[in-house]
Amino acid sequence: MSTQTTRLRITVNGTVQGVGFRPFVYNLARTCGLAGTVCNTGKGVEIEVEGPPEAVRRFTGELQARPPALARITGLQCREMPPLGDREFIILQSHGQAAGQVLVPPDVATCADCRREMLDPADRHFRYPFTNCTNCGPRFTIVRDLPYDRPRTAMASFPMCPECAREYHDPADRRFHAQPVACPACGPQVTLVDAAGRSPDGLSGPAGVDSRDHDVITAAQQLLQAGYILAVKGLGGFHLACDARNAAAVDALRRRKHRPCRPLAVMCRDMSVVEEYCLVAPEERELLLSPAAPIVVLARKPGCPLPAVLAPGLQTLGVMLPYTPLHYLLFAGGPPALVMTSGNRSGLPLAIDNERALSELDGIADYFLLHNREIVNRCDDSVTMVVGGETQFLRRSRGYVPRPLAVPVPAGAPVVLGMGGEMKNTCCLLKAGEAYLSQHVGRVDTLEGQANLAGSRAALARLIRAEPAVVAYDLHPGYHSSRLAREMAVPVKTGVQHHHAHLAACMAENGLTAECAGLILDGTGYGPDGTIRGFEVLRGDYRRFAREYYLAPVPLPGGDGAVRNPWISAVAYLYTFLGRDGLDAARERFAHRGKELALVETMLRAGLNTPPASSCGRIFDAVSAMLGICEQSTYEAQAAIELGDLVPRFPAGRREAAEFPLDLQPYPCSFRGAVIDPAPVLAGVWREIKEGVPASRIARRFHDWVAAVVIAAALRLREKYGINNVCLSGGTWHNRYLSGVVPRLLAQKGFAVYSHHLVPAGDGGLSLGQAVAGCYRVSDGN
Numbered sequence: 001m002s003t004q005t006t007r008l009r010i011t012v013n014g015t016v017q018g019v020g021f022r023p024f025v026y027n028l029a030r031t032c033g034l035a036g037t038v039c040n041t042g043k044g045v046e047i048e049v050e051g052p053p054e055a056v057r058r059f060t061g062e063l064q065a066r067p068p069a070l071a072r073i074t075g076l077q078c079r080e081m082p083p084l085g086d087r088e089f090i091i092l093q094s095h096g097q098a099a100g101q102v103l104v105p106p107d108v109a110t111c112a113d114c115r116r117e118m119l120d121p122a123d124r125h126f127r128y129p130f131t132n133c134t135n136c137g138p139r140f141t142i143v144r145d146l147p148y149d150r151p152r153t154a155m156a157s158f159p160m161c162p163e164c165a166r167e168y169h170d171p172a173d174r175r176f177h178a179q180p181v182a183c184p185a186c187g188p189q190v191t192l193v194d195a196a197g198r199s200p201d202g203l204s205g206p207a208g209v210d211s212r213d214h215d216v217i218t219a220a221q222q223l224l225q226a227g228y229i230l231a232v233k234g235l236g237g238f239h240l241a242c243d244a245r246n247a248a249a250v251d252a253l254r255r256r257k258h259r260p261c262r263p264l265a266v267m268c269r270d271m272s273v274v275e276e277y278c279l280v281a282p283e284e285r286e287l288l289l290s291p292a293a294p295i296v297v298l299a300r301k302p303g304c305p306l307p308a309v310l311a312p313g314l315q316t317l318g319v320m321l322p323y324t325p326l327h328y329l330l331f332a333g334g335p336p337a338l339v340m341t342s343g344n345r346s347g348l349p350l351a352i353d354n355e356r357a358l359s360e361l362d363g364i365a366d367y368f369l370l371h372n373r374e375i376v377n378r379c380d381d382s383v384t385m386v387v388g389g390e391t392q393f394l395r396r397s398r399g400y401v402p403r404p405l406a407v408p409v410p411a412g413a414p415v416v417l418g419m420g421g422e423m424k425n426t427c428c429l430l431k432a433g434e435a436y437l438s439q440h441v442g443r444v445d446t447l448e449g450q451a452n453l454a455g456s457r458a459a460l461a462r463l464i465r466a467e468p469a470v471v472a473y474d475l476h477p478g479y480h481s482s483r484l485a486r487e488m489a490v491p492v493k494t495g496v497q498h499h500h501a502h503l504a505a506c507m508a509e510n511g512l513t514a515e516c517a518g519l520i521l522d523g524t525g526y527g528p529d530g531t532i533r534g535f536e537v538l539r540g541d542y543r544r545f546a547r548e549y550y551l552a553p554v555p556l557p558g559g560d561g562a563v564r565n566p567w568i569s570a571v572a573y574l575y576t577f578l579g580r581d582g583l584d585a586a587r588e589r590f591a592h593r594g595k596e597l598a599l600v601e602t603m604l605r606a607g608l609n610t611p612p613a614s615s616c617g618r619i620f621d622a623v624s625a626m627l628g629i630c631e632q633s634t635y636e637a638q639a640a641i642e643l644g645d646l647v648p649r650f651p652a653g654r655r656e657a658a659e660f661p662l663d664l665q666p667y668p669c670s671f672r673g674a675v676i677d678p679a680p681v682l683a684g685v686w687r688e689i690k691e692g693v694p695a696s697r698i699a700r701r702f703h704d705w706v707a708a709v710v711i712a713a714a715l716r717l718r719e720k721y722g723i724n725n726v727c728l729s730g731g732t733w734h735n736r737y738l739s740g741v742v743p744r745l746l747a748q749k750g751f752a753v754y755s756h757h758l759v760p761a762g763d764g765g766l767s768l769g770q771a772v773a774g775c776y777r778v779s780d781g782n
Contacts (some may be wrong), residue, residue, distance in 0.1 A: 004776030005655040007036070007050040007083045010060065013075035015103040016045045019434035019683060020068045020134035022091055023176040032059045035086035038190035039469050040094035040147040042465065045076075050086050063539045070105055070135065070291065072403065074434070080698035091171065094147040101542055104143050104463050107235050107379065109293035109323035113174065118325050119332070124163065127217065129326035130188050130373065133420070134178040137293070140402055140439075141236045145462060150179045154374040161186035164480075188373035190326065195362050206645075220369050221265060221334035222658065229253050231343050231365035235324055235396050236379030236439070237350035237359050238343025240365060247307035250339060254309065256364040258346050263311035265295050265318045265381065267340040269331040272317055277304050279336070281653035284385045290416050292399025293323035294382035296629040299649055302685065306337065313630070315649075318383060323399075326369075326662040344382055347443055349452040352378045378452065379439045389654025393760045394734055395424070397440040400409065402463060404434040405758055407508040407772055410779035414492075417468035418770030419485040421763040422476070423636060425449075427457045428767035430775055431466045435508065435768055437454050437759060444480045453481060472496050474766070476526035494777055496770045498525030499536050500545045502729035505769030507542065507760075508752040509632040512725060515541045517548075517709045517717045519742075522730035523563070523617025523637065532556075534615030534730075537713040539721060542776035548720075549713040551676045552577070554618065555610035557603040565602045566621035566639040566661055567631040568592065568600055573684070575604050577679040585686050616706070616732045619678060620644075621684055623702050627695045637731065650740030662745060666704035669712055676713070681705045703735070714746060726751045727771075731762030 012021070017040050025038045034051040060078065067073055086441040114133055117125040125131040142154040150156060160168060161543040164183050167175040175181045181205055182188060194200050200219065223230060229242045242249040244266045254260055273290065278298035287296050295318045300306070304317075311317055320340070324330045330338070343351045343361060350373040351357040358368060367730045383395040393400075395469070409430065418428040424442040437457040443449045462468055470492040483593035486493060496504075503518035504527075518538035535551035554572050556651065562568040567590055574582035581603070590597050603610055617640060624630045624639035629646070633639055640746055651657045668683035670677035681702060688698050714726050726746055733739045733755065743753040759765035 004053060005050060005083045006053045006056045006058070007048060007081040009079045009081050010047040010049070010063070011043055011045075011075075011077045012073055013044040014064075015070070015072035015105045017647060018105045018139045018174070019070035020174075020178075021045055021071050023134065023171050024068045024071075025063070026171045026318050028059060028062055029089040032056075032062075032560050034059055034089060035087050037086075037092050038089075038487060039092035040513060042146050048081065049089075050083055061284050066131050070108060070657060072103070074103070074404075074406075078647075094149045103404065104146070104148055104400055104402055105139045106136050106292065106403055108136045108291045109399070110323075110325055110328065111427060114325065115328060116644065118328065123444065124183055127329060128180050128184045128187070129217070129324070129329055129371070130180070131325045132178060132180050132182070133175045135174065136181045136376055137178070138235050139338045141375055141379050141398075142373070143378055143463070146465075148179060154376050155180050155182070157355070158182055165361065180592070181382070189776055190216050190369060190371045192219050194368065195358070195365065195368070197358055200367060216369075217329045218333065220330060220367075221332075221538040223367055224330070224334045224338065225295070228363065228366040228395060229256070229352075230360045230367050232326070232330075232340075232369045233357065233371050233375075234244060234326070234356070236375060236377070238361065239340045239350045240343050240361070242273050242339050244306055244310060244337040244339045245308055245335060249677060250307060250309050253339065253341070253364070257341075258316050260611075261312045262317055263314060263316075264339045264341045265320060266306070266310060267320050267322060267327065267338050268567045269336045269656060271320065273336045274298070274321070275462050276687070277301060277306055278317060278319060281386060281651065281656070283389050283391075283654065284652050286719040287384060287386060288319070288321050290399075292382065293321055294384045294399055295320045297383070309368070310339070314645045316645065320381065327372075330632060337429040344576075345649050345673075347446055348448050349442060351448055357704060374377075374614060378456070380442070385736065385738055386652040387650055388657035390755075390757055392734070392755075392757060393737065393764065394762070395440050395764055396426070396437065396759055401439040402436050402460060404436045404513070405509055405768070406433060407435045407512055407768075408513050409433050409772065409775050413468045413775045413779050414469040416470040416489070416503075416771045417485075417766035417776070418774065419453075419471060419473040419481045420767035420770070421474055422479045423683055424760070424763040425453060425481055426764050426767050427453060427460065428771045429464060429468065430459050430771040431464060436460055436464055437768060440764065450480055450484060453484065470494065470774050470778050472770035474498055474501070474770070475528065480737065490777055491695050494774050496773045497528055497545070498550050498766070499533060499538060499730070500540060500722050501766050501769035503538055503540055503545060503727055503769065504542050504773040505765045506727035506729040506754055508768055508772040509756060509758045510727070510763075512727070513541070514725065515539065515723060517714055517723045518729060519725045520730045521706075521732035522612075531614040532615060534612060534613065534617050535619070536719065537710065538616070539717060539723060542773050543780060548717055549671070549676060551616065551619065552615045552654055552672075552678060553612035553614040555604060555607065556618065557610050558599045559609065559611050562618070563621075563633070565632055566625040569618045570622040570625040571597065572610075573619065573678065573682055575601070575681055577769075579688075582682070589644065589689075597722075607765070616730070620732070622682070623699070625668055626685055626689060629695065632736050640732070643699055643736045644703070644737060646696045647703050647737045648700065650736050657740060660740070662741060664704040664708060664710040664741075664745070667701055667703055669705065669709050671712070671716075676709055703737050707738060707745065710742065711745055711749070715749065718751070724750070724752055725754065727754045729756060729761050729765070773781040
């Protein structure tokens, strides 16, 4: 038997703090019969193990092969050390470092063990709304700094009781070093108040009642059952909640929030309730039940009893499952389905603290279910859909942030910040080949939105120990995110064209470096020539790009006013491309617009305040308005979304998608050199409207025209330059039909097709493309 002893120092980088990594290491070392230490540092987790060489090799193998479920190892370095003669394995106190790579894990949905405990009358966590363990609970939303230890989180103000301290310090317990560990005796508490901050009489008892009494949860359940609207403080911010079955309550919420049509998210008690209302493919079910627990856009079942006012004009619902103990407790005696929409006033960031919520949500919420744990990092719900078995992000936030993406960058690349866009903003820090996208920031056209962006950027920089040497931003002169970038005290600043950033984002998340074709379709992208672009076929890489094909521009009367009024886009397209016949069609279709129509005609004739736009979003608006689907938009892309809802639903499941028929029957495609001519499609749509062809049939043919046009452009580009890699990016690719059909058709023609599956195709992924494009420019010395 060998008496040789080996000591090894192992530094592990990645998502290795807050995921049970140290107890895993402790128990693995003891199983292998090794002595040594483990601790959290600013570099990650540092391990020293000492013992027989065979046991050390076994330990390192198991460490990499079977880490904890929530861990993600991105780097592991080993160095032999002189043996110290340790006799036991111990966990050392954490210490910080100035550099290195350590990742804070995302927030994780409540695990089955914690759910069981909080519903067990014999357990000390019974009905406790903040029950958690190493395998679940808040992470990113409560952390202030690294290493990830309780004193650096929002739990610092809640000293542990003896029972919680025992669990926290016991390596064999599943709450070992779970930083948010708490119970009714020592942890955060919930309170229920009315809009004036007073405890509601007759429901929750006298003022000061908290979650040590069960009346608070019971009262909240009763209020929801009775049709009231509650502002509920959650993990990353407030929700506005009401009974999703109660059309009057939902309608009241819409009126108070001034949100007449935008779809509202619905939280269901469990999968059986989801399946009562919606069609669920296996891949959608898996996503709903995942630790990230995002909102998933599902098809409503025929005859679904939930009110149409939840998502007017649509046959889909955004659905999620409970992901905090408080949610589960509300469902234990409340309605089986609740509206859970973002708790904010229109245009403002998500409310995260009690006083601001009472002020900002006054007049919207009837009652407020509050708690006294601070939300350090605002984080809205993620929104996803599944197309052909693949997850697509409409919004990437809670449950995924701040998990990084590996992207190709030049050796020795500096830290680069991408500042994102204006409406669906995220920011992105690029460091050592890892891209860290922020949570969803949203609109930044208000002072509050700009402060939210600045705070999100600063928090991200603090958590990954990186300050940018380069900042990249959108070229649009009116974007507030770009102005903030230009004002930053950063050595290098570079503007990146909107659609080049979309192409770079798709290339980056797919690890591409060679020149690609980019089919970039969206609503608004500021071009280098100062025009609005939104329907372009590009050729390029991270450093440069060229526009090869594009939709013919249309003059937009009133500019942004036309974006809010799709009927104006319809008139502009008809007048511009069909001449006198188009004007007659516009007068017939929109005769009810009276003086407004006459004014638009005058503006078009005189060229007054009619900026040109080559936009996929605007031609979708035009066709939607021509069909009478949406003449005025109350939320971004409403006309396009409602038009898309008329076409066949490309299946979510991979198996069903393989059987989906691709019987394209588009309107004629016409190219004038590099220009895509919309006249044939407009003429065809109007002719079929006059013939009484069903709107769903016309909508399908229009979508098929978009597909046919971009595929024809890709074929022309390949013939001309030999480019076979095709990237699909821009907000139009959130269209379920197009994002399912076009990749299949391109693949059938021999193209290598790349889409977005890690970041949104729309402006939520823009910051990634900006950062990577900026990185390559600077590395080239530009």
